[in-house]
Ligand SMILES: Cc1ncc(C[n+]2csc(CCOP(=O)(O)OP(=O)(O)O)c2C)c(N)n1
Ligand code: SF4
């Protein structure tokens with residue numbers, strides 16, 4: 001059984017002291033241990049951004065892709081080798097700006113991949129520009145008079161796009177976050193965990209203190225039913241998505257279990273030579 | 288050799304009529320070449336399908352038509368000039384009129400009415416085929432057994448109705464126009480041949496070469512590859528994913544390639560532009576992946592159903608940074624099949640993207656091919672240098688270095704799942720252990736490693752092909768579908784006594800300089816035949832230092848219509864004549 005130590009690398013972390021991403025990394029490592037994962041069968045796809053550095057600090061198979069493309073790459077990996085535990089991680093810009101097209105389709109495709117969005121409402125790596133999750137009026141270098149755009153609501157979008165698992169965590173609330181990631185991994189389908197991960201350098205509005213005051217914990221509300229789409233949407237709307245916990249979950253059969261003729265044995269381990277009988281069957285289309 | 292053509296409105300069964308004729312003629316031992324004129328409309332819009340039938344290989348489009356089947360007046364107006372002295376079979380339903388200046392025999396037959404009398408207007412295709420068979424002086428029997436074999440599953444009534452419709456068309460021509468057609472085909476050449484397209488050949492190659500995951504986004508003229516694989520993958524346990532766009536297609540293939548599967552995508556110009564981003568990552572992180580660019584006329588949406596070879600530079604130097612990629616170019620069905628599987632061995636051997644540069648005409652038009660040339664089970668799969676879990680164990684204390692500097696530039700990789708082989712594959716510049724680095728010395732070392740690997744390609748395949756005398760007076764040089772037209776032009780010129788050869792590139796990038804120089808040592812004149820406006824192959828040759836201004840002339844075509852052999856002959860003639868003058 002792998003331990004926390006097994007999922008760590010010797011790499012010195014690059015993040016600013018106090019960055020929320022530290023907490024996301026720690027929770028991911030805890031979740032991996034909790035589900036009994038092994039570094040050699042865990043594959044992580046990271047995006048571009050401060051958040052995307054995460055792959056450098058987890059001992060596993062890691063691919064650091066282009067900005068916004070974590071989800072298709074994660075899908076490709078999972079379909080190539082369905083024995084792997086595949087996680088994708090990236091920032092709010094990576095997910096909801098440049099990667100928005102993939103996000104919507106990954107949700108409805110439902111390949112068994114866990115997606116962790118490290119949401120700081122700002123572009124960290126490029127030194128502080130507005131992000132799709134930035135609130136209206138948010139002042140940055142690209143929005144000196146305050147952002148005019150209205151923010152996206154990724155959780156409501158996810159629930160309505162056909163997501164089968166949607167949760168939100170807060171990097172400071174470690175036990176819950178680790179648990180949510182664990183549940184996401186265990187969910188047989190695509191799981192989204194949007195994590196509030198404050199940027200201490202470029203976001204002076206949505207700070208730790210601000211979140212602690214604004215967030216409500218769904219787990220403390222026994223009346224909340226995470227299996228109802230309408231209830232999930234209503235609660236997200238009412239709280240402006242400032243909730244933590246499991247938001248929505250439904251019965252799910254992952255994509256790879258529904259592909260006609262797709263086998264249990266991972267593609268990468270199969271014998272790829274085509275036998276004569278199959279070959280002739282294919283060629284019969286042409287005579 | 289006979290050229291038959293059918294024309295009408297898109298969606299009126301033109302394709303099925305041509306397909307039946309081509310398939311049956313092929314079964315009878317003839318070589319066929321079937322090609323279409325179509326537009327981006329589903330129903331309506333003028334469309335034609337032409338089938339050339341011969342007792343030797345045919346792989347080019349020509350202007351002339353011997354038999355024209357017209358389902359509307361539009362077809363007669365647009366195409367009767369091709370039928371000089373030939374026959375025009377027309378549906379009498381539209382009261383066909385032959386333009387005055389046209390010298391052709393009009394054969395009006397109530398095609399639609401006959402079809403209806405057998406149950407449905409849909410069977411007009413069978414009536415047309417039957418009538419055409421009679422005009423071609425072919426026996427009806429092979430057509431009847433074709434119907435039996437294709438429709439057998441649908442029940443005896445369907446088979447009989449189609450057969451009756453076909454016979455009705457056949458007999459009406461025999462009875463009413465018995466002597467009108469003097470056309471005869473040479474004796475067939477029996478053989479075990481299939482009718483496939485270049486897209487089919489690539490898809491077959493891919494499946495034989497171990498490709499088991501295809502992620503793509505539909506685009507003419509590449510979509511068939513995706514659709515064929517969707518049909519066949521369940522037989523071998525693979526999957527096709529229709530992605531949200533080509534950015535996703537490329538990234539998904541990279542993910543699968545990193546995990547160790549053989550993944551591919553297929554697209555055309557606009558989609559290829561979107562893939563440039565991902566190609567950069569695959570080159571940097573050294574991940575094998577195969578991309579097919581079925582070129583069509585651009586830029587932008589251009590003429591999406593028309594032929595062109597104008598993405599070459601985009602494939603070779605397009606994208607950001609100094610990218611290390613291999614570009615292959617097939618020019619026949621056999622080569623399309625070969626590249627379809629070889630691309631995967633090359634991608635795995637060199638750990639970099641391999642692009643197959645094909646074109647609309649090669650990709651879409653059907654031709655006869657020997658079954659023996661499509662030997663899937665005999666394809667060798669070589670996965671390149673991979674360290675297994677056991678190999679890793681043997682390393683002992685030594686750490687696995689994913690991007691270790693080697694003699695060839697290729698470093699053994701590990702696949703996720705192998706214990707102790709974990710590493711970071713990143714688009715950021717990295718060190719031998721995969722960790723990121725901006726150290727100048729490291730950067731240079733890694734850049735050189737990635738570029739150096741590519742040279743390995745020239746030992747793996749012959750980059751330049753040649754047919755004809757080594758010291759020909761004129762060499763026609765081209766790629767893709769143009770080569771078929773070049774071959775026919777060469778044969779025609781050779782029949783007149785000229786010493787003409789043809790040559791075509793098999794590897795476009797890195798340019799096979801040595802192969803080229805060896806092949807062209809004795810060539811006197813070269814006519815570069817390209818289907819684009821800027822002579823992109825010429826530019827590549829200049830960059831490679833093999834463009835000799837004294838020897839090379841160029842003929843370019845960018846009107847969307849594939850080269851006819853006659854056009855190449857016209858361009859070649861003055862060069863042959865000047866040569867004759869010089870030697871006199
Ligand atoms: C195609 C492309 N466009 C732009 C960039 C520049 N870029 C790098 S990271 C980034 C945004 C990062 O924001 P986010 O995803 O929220 O990550 P964070 O740094 O906040 O964790 C941008 C625009 C890039 N790398 N690639
Ligand atoms: S800039 Fe912000 S997001 Fe980036 S490391 Fe610093 S605190 Fe974290």
Ligand SMILES: [Mg+2]
Nearest residue numbers: 091092120122
């Ligand atoms: Mg951000």
